[in-house]
Amino acid sequence: MIRVGPGDFDVAAELAALHARAGDAGAVATFTGHVRGDDGLIALILEHYPAMTEREIARHVEAAKKKWPLLGVSVIHRVGRLVPGERIVFVAAAAAHRRAAFEACEFLMDYLKVHAPFWKREEHADGTRWVEAKQVDDEAAKRWR
Amino acid sequence: MNLLYFAWLRQKTGRSEEQFDLPQDIATVRALAEHLARRGGGYAEGFADLGRLRAAVNREHVPFDAPVADGDEVAFFPPVTGG
Numbered sequence: 001m002i003r004v005g006p007g008d009f010d011v012a013a014e015l016a017a018l019h020a021r022a023g024d025a026g027a028v029a030t031f032t033g034h035v036r037g038d039d040g041l042i043a044l045i046l047e048h049y050p051a052m053t054e055r056e057i058a059r060h061v062e063a064a065k066k067k068w069p070l071l072g073v074s075v076i077h078r079v080g081r082l083v084p085g086e087r088i089v090f091v092a093a094a095a096a097h098r099r100a101a102f103e104a105c106e107f108l109m110d111y112l113k114v115h116a117p118f119w120k121r122e123e124h125a126d127g128t129r130w131v132e133a134k135q136v137d138d139e140a141a142k143r144w145r
Numbered sequence: 146m147n148l149l150y151f152a153w154l155r156q157k158t159g160r161s162e163e164q165f166d167l168p169q170d171i172a173t174v175r176a177l178a179e180h181l182a183r184r185g186g187g188y189a190e191g192f193a194d195l196g197r198l199r200a201a202v203n204r205e206h207v208p209f210d211a212p213v214a215d216g217d218e219v220a221f222f223p224p225v226t227g228g
Contacts, residue, residue, distance in 0.1 A: 033228060046227070049151055049220060052204040077227060089228055109228060115206065117220075118227025119152035130153045133224030 001073070002057050004048065006080035009090055014074055022072030022094035029101035030092040031109050037084030042123045044088070044131075046079045049117035053077070060111040064093070067107065067144075068100035075108060077118065107144050114141040146215055148181075150191070151222035154198065157191030167215045174200045175209040177219060192221075199224055 001018070003009075011032055019028055035044050061073050072094040082088055089112070093104035120131040148165045150158045171177050175195065182192035192198070200207055201220040213219055 047151065048227070049149065049201070049204075049222070051218075052201060052220070055204055056206075113228035114225065116227045117151070117201070117222065117225050119223065120226045121152070130223065131226040133226050137228075 025094035027098040027101040028094045029105040033089040045121040064104045110140045113137040149220040157187040
């Protein structure tokens with residue numbers, strides 16, 4: 001399940017839905033990202049390339065399914081204006097055993113960071129500025145090759 | 146072809162999308178970007194350093210030496226910052 005949009009999500013409901021879909025999963029690992037309020041951040045404004053985003057995420061979900069024996073995957077990414085504390089991204093992977101679920105979750109987050117076409121702008125009291133991509137994120141994605 | 150711009154590049158070009166007739170002598174993403182830079186103004190600023198940009202052709206990430214053809218959807222943008 002892949003969903004991209006402005007709406008918030010309910011982690012418990014998403015987990016229950018994934019587990020129901022995944023059948024006999026003994027392990028479900030999840031990651032939820034929240035907006036941090038560093039340096040007086042008022043909000044993050046996220047834009048994306050709608051025609052490409054879900055397709056790009058789907059490509060990485062397929063790659064994860066080839067690497068690990070997954071029984072189900074959920075990816076949710078929000079766009080629009082989000083204030084500190086709000087949920088921004090959710091990745092969950094279901095598998096028979098924990099290692100595949102943990103690793104797939106981390107792999108998907110690392111790949112989302114460097115491939116999914118989202119761009120963040122920070123809103124501060126004195127104006128807005130675009131978030132720069134981080135080298136450390138590139139390195140994190142490379143280790144899965 | 147359809148050209149798309151995102152994030153600060155969209156602000157520089159002043160538009161998110163435009164229709165473009167691909168000149169016959171442009172065969173790669175790099176040549177297209179260099180052509181757009183020669184329009185001057187915000188395009189010159191936005192496309193001044195291709196090292197700061199990435200590209201997608203028909204919704205797939207591509208290197209700058211990738212081919213382009215009329216009818217393609219070509220997007221230019223800064224490195225992504227989602228997650």
